[in-house]
Amino acid sequence: MEQLPCGRWLRLVSSLGMGQRAWEVTLDGERGRLAWSDPRPPRRGDENCFVPTSEIIAVEETELNKKQRNSGKWQKMGKPHAFTVYYVKKARNHRWRCSDVTFWCADEHLCNQWIQALKELLEMQKSRPKQLLVYINPYGGKRQGKRIYEQKVAPLFSLASISTDVVITEHANHAKDNLFEVNINKYDGVVCVGGDGMFSEVMHGLIGRMQKDSGIDQNNPKAPLVQCNIRIGIIPAGSTDCICYSTIGISDPVTSALHIIVGDCQPLDVCSVHHNNTFLKYCVSLLGYGFYGDVLKDSEKKRWMGPMRYDYSGFKTFLTHHYYEGTISFQPAKHTLGSPRDKYTCRTGCYICKKSEQQLAQQRKQCGLKHEEEEEWKIIKGKFLAINAVNMRCACPRSPKGLSPAAHLADGSADLILVRKCSRLDFLRYLVRHTNQDDQFDFSFVDVHRVKSFQFTSKLSEDNESNVTDMGKKRFGQFCRDHPACCCNIANSTWNCDGETLESSAVEVRVHCQLVKLFARGIEETCKDEAASRQSSVEQLTVDIVPPMGRRKNESSRNLSKYAF
């Protein structure tokens, strides 16, 4: 056994019992892992296992139960001493579970030494939260938020010695308003139990509070916003749970709770949405006009249907097939190495996100925001079935690869997807491609641009502004009277902003690189990804600027062999 100069254990190796066998158990402080292996010559099927100490949840002294004590070896010795290690076990599809292993020995002193060493190592994990503020929306999704928290999450927080203050919301905006009042410095993070709308509330509360405390005027679209360093955890209990799915890889409350416990941190870009120098909203997932705006507006009337409302309203909106005329102007995101049609997707420790952050910081230092204003704007006028700006891939169980599979969580850009007027059949083909492996951008009527800011004005607002609107249009209903079958909608659509409706159609949007932080780590590489990335590496143009070593050191091989040498 060795000790660090500060008194901490560097390495502890002992022969400990697990089940009916003796195992060589090693706590390697330097490599940050706990390993156990069978010292006998290996036979087929024998497993040597290890757990990174960063993924140990807790350690507890254990009383072996009667059955264990009465079996085999126990009878030959005095009362055994035992401890249990709870750790993260990774299952398929990014699912995490809490697993445990119990070791025993006859020597009480040795057992205590192990418990103390493990506890000290846990104490050294400084990014782990100790005190959390939890908001539960009891009405999100299938109205299971409270049950999910109490049955699946609270026991894990308590096992990990996390203290919580829990608020069950009583009305919309309860969490947001409360965040302006609480003593926020008391907490290491804020957790929301609910869907994307609930996350949005908490995010608005935190960003708003941060700007207020720093004297930043949110109504100024050009104001450089102050980053929020307090992390947000999402326990998914909503209808879409797109933010959780896109930042963790699965919508599963236990997996999310474990990411919070181990103290993960994933920065996230946020779009600010303004109209006429008035702040409207922040957005992290989808800001959609046309199709997704209309789906949302219709579905809000059907909240009683739960998550099914989106299928009902999605089908109805698809049949109406309305398109909208307007002008989009945008500033391409030149600072980022990626492009929306890359095969290289955003993964844990993403190289593109890191590079973008550095580039933006450097640009700002050199030229300030003034420089950004002078950068080129591109203008596109047209008739659109959908205009979708996505800050992340926007994946969910309905569409596991999402609206823009190569969008990045923290690169300071959004993907602007323009779906022009096309036939119903073509639009259906486009939608179906969100659910299979085919490229949804490979259509003549779909354009995608990586942008750092954009503006939209509908033709109707332009006409209104220039006072050329025929008052008759207003008086006689919303659809084109000259061409009743053309699906041309002379009314405006509304924006769907993270699942909330914005009434203004004219918007000014700006991406703020890494404005908030989540208890997440992005999507971890899987064996499937590895094979796909080997396959695509030849075709991929960006391969020389995004070398595999840009990903976390030994990421892929480490994950493949996490629990087996």
Ligand SMILES: Nc1ncnc2c1ncn2[C@@H]1O[C@H](COP(=O)(O)OP(=O)(O)OP(=O)(O)O)[C@@H](O)[C@H]1O
């Ligand atoms: N106690 C409450 N009563 C009514 N509404 C609430 C309450 N608490 C929160 N809300 C509001 O409910 C809205 C929807 O909640 P949430 O996002 O949790 O579920 P969802 O809409 O079903 O899921 P998703 O956003 O993933 O589609 C949020 O915008 C939030 O402001």
Ligand SMILES: CCCCCCCCCCCCC/C=C/[C@@H](O)[C@H](CO)NC(=O)CCCCC
């Ligand atoms: C014929 C089969 C066609 C299937 C097409 C499936 C396409 C699914 C794409 C899903 C994109 C989700 C984008 C996320 C948006 C969230 O911010 C928002 C709030 O939770 N959810 C919706 O607006 C809810 C949006 C739901 C739309 C259906």
Ligand SMILES: [Ca+2]
């Ligand atoms: Ca982004």
